[in-house]
Every structure is written in C-alpha cells, then in structure tokens.
Amino acid sequence: MDRRRRRRVPSGTTEQSCRRPTQGQQRPAMSRRYNHAQVQEYWQRVWEREGVYECPDDAPDPTYVLGMFPYTSGSLHMGHIRNYVITDGYARYRRMCGDDVLHPIGWDAFGLPAENAAHDHHTDPESWTETCIARMREEMGEMGFGYDWSREIKTADPSYYRWNQWLFARFYEAGLVEYKSATVNWCPDCETVLADEQVDDRDGGEVCWRCGTPVGRRDLDQWFFTITDYAEELHAGLDDLEGWPESVRDIQRNWIGRREGARVAFEVPGYGELEAFTARLDTICGATYLAVSPGHDLAATLAAEDDAVADYVEAVGNGAEEAGTTGVETDLAAVHPVTGAELPVYVAAYVLDDVGTGAVMGVPAHNERDHAFAVSQDLPIEGVVEPVDGSGTNLPAEPYTEEGMLAGSGEYDGLASAAARERMLDDLDAAHPDVTYRLRDWLISRQRYWGTPIPVVHCDDCGPVLVPDEELPVELPEFVQSTGNPLAENDTFVETACPECAGPARRETDTMDTFVDSSWYFLRFLSPEFEDGPFDPERADEWMPVDVYVGGEEHAVLHLLYIRFFTRALADIGLVDFREPVDRLINQGTVLYDGEKMSKSSGNVIAPHEYGAETTRLFVLSAAHPEQDFEWTAKDVTGAYEFQQTLYGMVDAFVERAAVRRERAAHDDYVDREIDRTIAAVTEDYERIGFHQAITGIRQLARLLRRYRDYETPHEAVYRRGLRTLALLVAPMAPYLAEELWNMLRGEGLVVAADWPTPRTDTDYRIERRLVEATLDDVRDIVDVVDIDDPAEIELAVAQDWKYRAYRIARDADPGSAVVGQIMDDETVSAHGEAAADYAAALQERQPGLEPVVDGDRELALLERAAWLFEDEFGADVTVRRASDGDDLAARAKPNKPAIHIR
C-alpha cells in the first residue's frame, strides 16, 4: 500500500496545528558522531577514581558474578569476549539494582603453552605470561569490563600457589591424596601425563586435549586426588543443581557413570575368590565362563607359572582395542554359586582393568561382548531370559540383551528380570548389591616446569614426606631451558633434606595439573590478601556460593567437576559450610564465522576491537541469548554500531537545541507510561539474562521517542526522562556510551552507579499495549480495505459501561453455565433491552476465551493518550469518546474494542 496516505497531512487547518511547531524542521543529519575510542580513557579513569567496581569487604552478601578466568594465552578472543560481556552486563545490572556486587577477574597463569612460547620467543614462562597478562588486562579495559581489580589474582604467583600446596597437604592428611604407580596417559609432545578428562577421542584414537597428539601409556609413580571418594555424592548432587543447564548435568552424569548392580564372588579352587561385577544378576544362570582382564591379579599370578597366560598378557599389552575377542584359557575352574557347575576361567583382553572389578561372568546369551567372545572361543551359549511377550529370540545366533522373564534358572523361572535380581540378592551369599563408577581418580602430576611444585620430599628412609606448612611455598626455581622436565634437572632444587629425619632427600619434581589452580580460585577472590589460609572462611560462608557463573561448556567434566569435588573436600576438611560452589551456571554459546567456530586454526578470527570494542559488546549481546551459538555478520555488527549512533544523536540533538514545551498534554502521558512499560519489560529481560531481548525493548522505546519528538515539540520533563531511561537501560551493555549520554543529560553522578529505574505506575502493560496496537491495526485494516485515500477524521467510541459489566459477569461465570441468564439477571445490563440480550448471547458463545480487559474509563483515558499515534500515522483528526445507547457507533463498541468510524 502506498504509505503517502498515511503520512500526516502537512500543517493542518485545525487546532492541532499549534501543537506541531517543529514539524518539518528535523535537524539535518547528525552533526556529531559517538566515538567510543575517544572517551574510553576518560571514563576508565573516572570509574577507577570512584572505585565503582570495588566490592567492599564488609558487604553482607554480595551478588557474586563470575566468568571463568582466562588462561593467559596472549590476547582476548571472541570466546572470552562473549563470556565476559555476559558477566559484565549482569554484574552492572545487579549493581544498579542496588546489590553489592563481587565481579572479580584473575589469571589462570600456569600451563604448558607458556613453556612452549618461552622457547619460541627466547624468553621464560614468567616473563611471557606477564606480557600476556598486560596485554589482556588492557584489552579488558578497552572492552569496558567493570572488574574489581583490587582482587586480581594470578595463579603463577607464589602467594597464590602456596595455597595449592597448603591444600594439597590438607587433602593429604584427609586421605584424599594417593601416590601410586599407575598406567597413565602420556602425551609425547607435551612430555607429560594427562588426566582421563584431558584425553579426547578423535577419529577413534585417543589424543591430547591440548595438542592433538596421540596419547600413549606409561607406568609411573603419580599423585592422585581421590575424587572417586565423592563419586556418589557428585552424582546425586546433580539432581539438585537446578540452576545448571541440563546438558552439563547430563555430561557429568555420563562421566561419573554410576551403575547399580551386584558383586558376585565365584569360588576358584586353587586361587581363591574371584569377584565379578554385573548389572544383570538375573542372567547369572546363563554364565558359561569367567574372564579376567590381562591386568587382573589373577592373570599376574598365573603368568608366573603359566607360559600361555604370560605370553598372552605380554602380547596384548595395552592394546586392548586390537585384541578383539582373543583370550587364553587358564587351568582354573570356577564354581557357579547357583548351579555349582564348573566354569572355565579365561584371561581376555576385552575385559578391562578399570571397569567394575576387572573380571566378568560371561553370559553369552545376554550380552553382546560376551556373545562375541563365546562365539570366537567356542563356548556354550545358554539363554535364561525370554521376552515377556513371547516373541522369542534369535539365540544362539544373536544375544538377547533386553530384560524379560527368567527361564532355565531353576526356582527363579517365571520371575521378571528386576524381581529376579532382588530375589537373588536376598538368596545368594555370594552376591552383594554394589555400585560402580566410571569416574577415575584425578591424576594431578605433571612432568612440567610451569606449575605448582608438589610439596613433597622423597626420602629413602621415610618415603614421601610432606613439606611442612611453614616452609611453604616451595617456590619454582629460575627457569632454565631444557629438553625434559626443567625441575628434575635442577640439582639445587631437587637436593634437599628430609623434613622428618633430616637425611638427604630429593624433592618431588612433578608440578600440579593447572586444573588444581582453578578448582578454588573463586574462593581466593573473596579475600585475595588473606594470609592465614587460602581464603577467609567466615567470608566464604557469607558470600558463597557463586551466584552466576559463566563459561564454556567444554569444561563440563573438567573444571566444573573439579570445583564440585574441591568444594566438598573443603567442606569435609571444615573450611567451608556449603557443598556446591555455583548456584546458576550459564554456558555461553559459540561465535561462528561462515558457520565455523571462530578459531585461530580456522583462520576466521575477528579481533574484538576490529569493529570497535563497544560495538562488539553490543553486537555480541544483541545477537542471541547467551547460551546460543550465533553467526558473526558484518551487517549485523553495523546494526549495533548504528544503534549507538542513533541513541547518541537523539541525546545530542536534545541537549544542543532545547526547544521544549512545559504544558502537559495527553500524549505526554502516553509516552510517560510507555517509558514505564519499557522499564518493566527490560528489567524482566535483564533478570533472565536475556540481553538480546532487552535491546529490543530499548530500541522500541528509542523509536517511540523519536516519533514523539518529531510529532511536536517534546515536553521537557517527559522527553528527558525518556532519554535518561534509555541511558540507564543500556548502561549494563554499553557503559561508555551510557556515561556520555548520562553526562549530556546532566544525570546525577555516574550512570554505572546510578539507581536502576523503576516504573512509576503499575506495569500490567501487556493489556494496554495490546489494546492500542489492536486498535491501530483495526484502523489500518479499515483504511486499507475500504481504500480510504486520505482519512480526515477518526472517531473512536469506547463501549458503554454496561457492556463491561456484562463482560465481567461472563468472564467470572463458571464454564458451561447459563451465561446469558446470569448477565440478564443484572438489572443495569438488562435495562438495555435487545442490545443487551444480543451482546449477552455473543459473550456466551465466546465465554471460555474471554480475555482480561481494562475497564471503560481506563480504556477511554488510554485511547485519549494514544490518540496522537493515530493522528501521526494517518494524518487525521482523532476523536475519542464514550459511546451511548442509540448513537450509531454504540452497537459496534465492545470492551477494549472501541467502535471505529473513519471519514
């Protein structure tokens, strides 16, 4: 449709003309542009001088907003930006709401890449790391992140890592540390071992999470944290973590891998008892053999005298994958605890050391792997479970792995699988309920320099001995370039005296996995200078847990599992009184470019400042909700840039040429209420951390204010309030811009420290908005359909009061009751005769779907305030009035649906 019709007719002949003095006199294109780069330094200085981001130590219970602190890799990338833009926005919002806010930042400064970089750049890890930190700190400033820098921490600082050592000692005393020889993952490129969590599966092979090098195995004496002690609790606790994304909880559940079942003891004459774990005790009568892993004690025992076993164990080595269904029969036989039958005992590579007990009862009929093994070893297959529906099985060709009804199991025949398991557990002395976990202990030893030295001394006489607390920290010696572990080659570091016997001893040369550093850093932020412990326990009790924690999902089973473990361990040591560290977790999504994750290796990285730091902030927040991936498009970034300019231009124009009005008119009230509505809506969006929605609300208000400004000279107070509201609402997302706007608008103090706006009136804005929108739509429809070229007058008639009364009665009526009767029982309604009866009938028909409405007087006032929108859009005079019986519009007017007449 041709919208020229809809333009306001220029300069009217009516009384309205006096209300449009500024029309047609819009300012020329913006005279000034907002330039974030020119103002950032100024505001940074002011913020710093005012200490606006510092959280006072005596705050009762600040809102703790935290982003996963960055590894000091050299410069911020888009993933960091997205992460910290979210925490910054939310922290700023909470601060403006009046909360004390703890929003700290620090540096995950230890780690192997610094050693590599030191090598490449002919420097040392410490200097390299410092350089990186300096650069990243500056970039954070540019981005406008409002951190409490007085709490900055750095894990590579002895004043930090001494507490890693101190905690190691406490864990050691509490029995949470083990030193054992283990077959561990070894990355030949990083020249260090890796925790299970740090080994990725890629194309069927196991590779190092950092460098992608295929991982091998080595047997080494290593330090472990016994996270498995908490397997049950870590698993159970997931159910209560309602503030965490389901996906993370799910990943952790998988990782912990809790399995309920039974432990069955098989008597093996000549060896002793052999225990097997099974989740399918009901299939026990189908067991036709036993098998143990090549690493099982039984295998080791037999290997000593049985060459076949020894050869097999040797041949299979660690390559269980290639060994397939191979195995070797031993001379032993086990006694079946139910049937008393003799079962052959095998050593088989498909049985894994670290799953269950490292031994299985082989039930070929009901387990895929056992079936494959039995077929290849020519073992009998005996079905003991059948489908309840009688559908039969493909035994012996294929195993039947579903649950069902027992058969061939003597007294248990006819029982359902679950029932059979229960009965067997009760009956059999050899079977006990048991739970196994996939989770393994956390290997924390690393054969690298740039990490926390493990505070242990090895003495030939006393064994491993803790370094006494008063000698902590065990500081890293100066870095020397070397091929292996620089610590091991440093004699002055290694050679020491045993703290117990004072004899000659050697220091442990392994350092800790850097995930130890990050497992409690959120506690150090509470009291970064605390000298008597890693953190002030009283403050921890008051301030923890973290209210909102934001970071990437890739840490689901690493960092996010470790912090849950640490917190529990700390609780059991008595340092804290809570067991979960994080209330609400947000995993920010990925920023894509051409459909690919932005990454150095893809060569599609956009630097944060490339489009302007604050534009990037705004764009990243407006593009999608925090958890969602989104595509970086230059076009959309431009949109964010222009939005800043629009806001700036509006405020600039207002303060530069202040043609304003003082008498208040109806449409000022409309705008005033619309400001309230925006505040209510945007506040809701911030609460839900829906920045993209908040921006939409802000944009809408800005558009309305522009229209208001252009409609006629704006009312000084209303317009200024509107603009100030824009500045306040956008402040958490674009703080520099907001300060500029606030300053131009002569707002009091700093906008980042200002009070969050509150609506002055009630905020059931949805009904009101809907009413105005629907009426505008109706007018558009009519103008369109009837093809009225140039409407001269629009008349809106609000329904008679008795209709509201009838409407209310209909809404309140029980569904299905005689609505017409109830309405017509009301005299004030029935007095209106046939019209009332007709309307009552119409209401009855729609009764279940009647929506809430505002009452007649309010509707009238609302439309009067909104009349300018009609005037502005259609260029017509607008009359709003109450309909009364007998006038031509009365019949069509309904509650919240005024009759419309257009001429």
Next chain:
RNA sequence: GCGAGGGUGGCCGAGCCUGGCCAAAGGCGGCGGACUUAAGAUCCGCUCGUGAAGGCGUACCUGGGUUCGAAUCCCAGCCCUCGCACCA
C-alpha cells in the same frame, strides 16, 4: 545403541516453562517513501493470501491426542546438533 538439546515466516532469531491478548517481538535482507543535485548516511512505512469497515483462509518439521481454544501441553515418527559407549 543410550542420554541431552533442538526443528518457527526470504534469512537469523524471540516466544514454548506459566495454552487464549500470536499472522507470531526484534534484527538482517527486500520493496517504497522522506531528506538530498546525486550517492552514501539517517529517518519513516510495507514485507503469508484474500477482502469496498476492523472479516476470512492458510501458517510455527510430520501425524495423532488433550482442550471451548495449541507454536505453546501429551504420544508416535522423521530430521539436525552434542555427550557417552568393548562400562560387564
């Protein structure tokens, strides 16, 4: 295979928890207009179909169901993404 999360208009993407005010926000693209010598920028409007008074039709992956009423709740299926998987 098991588990989790998703499939919305030209595209991106809200909404779904708490069913009706949803032909479905906002952005981008497209179209038209204002302003301009022109272009750019900026601003305004339109952007499922149809209709001579606010109506009707079709539409939120597909098919069923619940309900007076479903993008929203339930069931089944298809497809996509991710996690786990020789786990006994």
